[in-house]
Amino acid sequence: VGHGPATEEIDSDRQTVFTRLDRAMARRGLVEGLRRELLRADLHLTVPEYLVVTALVTLSGLAIGYLISRFWVSALVLAIGSALLPIIYVRWRQRRRVTAFNxxxxxxxxxxxxxxxxxxxxxxxxxxxxxxxxxxxxxxxxxxxxxxxxxxxxxxxxxxxxxxxxxxxxxxxxxxxxxxxxxxxxxxxxxxxxxxxxxxxxxxxxxxxxLTSMQRGSAYILVALPFIVTGVLFVLSPDYMMRLFEPGPTLCIPFAALVCMALGFVLTRRIMDIEV
Known part of the structure; x- marks a missing residue:
């Protein structure tokens, strides 16, 4: 109970710092788009707070990836995936909120x-x-x-x-x-x-x-499965997976796989996207 006022003062200082940063960035026109996205997702965060959360999640993914595999490429892959998590979360909240509003x-x-x-x-x-x-x-x-x-x-x-x-x-x-x-x-x-x-x-x-729920589920599973398997193999055997990224013809395999998966996912969504 004795730490209550001190905790409140620290929270107030933190809010003041983030609020000042947000206003300074807004004056330079740097955050309007991101602020609108956070508003649409109904996230009560300033833009600096969101950026700090994204940085912390990315660094956590980098540290966890390196501690598990002791290999920097695996750590970077996990860090990139972690950096996408806040974006995916914001988009998910936006879609859920729009659906609820409709x-x-x-x-x-x-x-x-x-x-x-x-x-x-x-x-x-x-x-x-x-x-x-x-x-x-x-x-x-x-x-x-x-x-x-x-x-x-x-x-x-x-x-x-x-x-x-x-x-x-x-x-x-x-x-x-x-x-x-x-x-x-x-x-x-x-x-x-x-x-x-x-x-x-x-x-x-x-x-x-x-009517299209099964097809949508299949599309998500087919897109997510290669990334999950690749991540597991990177963690279990990074040397084996790094052969795909060595200079030479084998370097085309992962990039071609990404392009094909993206095209397949887009085509599947287009087929199921029926305008009303």
Missing amino acids: NQLESVLSLVVAAMRAGYSLLQSFDYVSRRLPDPAATHFARVVREVTLGLSMSDALENLLARTQSEDMELIVTAISIHDEVGGNLTVILDTVTHTIRERVRIKQEIRS
């Missing part, structure tokens, strides 16, 4: 339409949604309300929402609201039609996902 859009539109029919404005309807639904819809629409309250136009706030979510269904909603702002009309009727369209799209996407 699954909530039908409920979002139903609440918005009901609120507008009860006499609420569009902004008040978004505030109602942010208080009634769980994340991620609550967070996204609460931010829209906050941005409009601070002086941003509704169209700009919705464009920011679209940039954060990267959702095709949300793009349909934003387009419908923008057209209504320009030409007028009954927005509740328009949103009712959009709700029906999104409901059918979600249903068809779920059916397609169920």
Whole structure:
């Protein structure tokens, strides 16, 4: 208990250092893209904190690889794989968050339409949604309300929402609201039609996902298996594996294998990627 204030002071100093670094990098325009990616993944990290985590994970992979195999090439391979882990994690969180948001859009539109029919404005309807639904819809629409309250136009706030979510269904909603702002009309009727369209799209996407689940699993396994086997062989017998990387014709084998696996994975995903 006696260390509580000291611990809080250290945490505060750490936050201050990372916050200052983040602001300094932002002023030079170095972190905007990465900051947007972290925001889309709903990771409460500054860019310097994310870079430090990536560096620590990479160094850990390098150290573990060298301690296990006592061979620098194996250590470098594991370090490169470790460096990709934070990127893969961010992408995974983004996809999961977008999927969860898309699954909530039908409920979002139903609440918005009901609120507008009860006499609420569009902004008040978004505030109602942010208080009634769980994340991620609550967070996204609460931010829209906050941005409009601070002086941003509704169209700009919705464009920011679209940039954060990267959702095709949300793009349909934003387009419908923008057209209504320009030409007028009954927005509740328009949103009712959009709700029906999104409901059918979600249903068809779920059916397609169920029908292609086995093929997607096979694609991931076939791509991951060569890397797993190669990593195990590098750890168990690095001298044997290094013959593939000696100067000469054998050097073409690993590069050709990478190209073929990448092409096979892309083609498999293209076959299963059915637009709705």
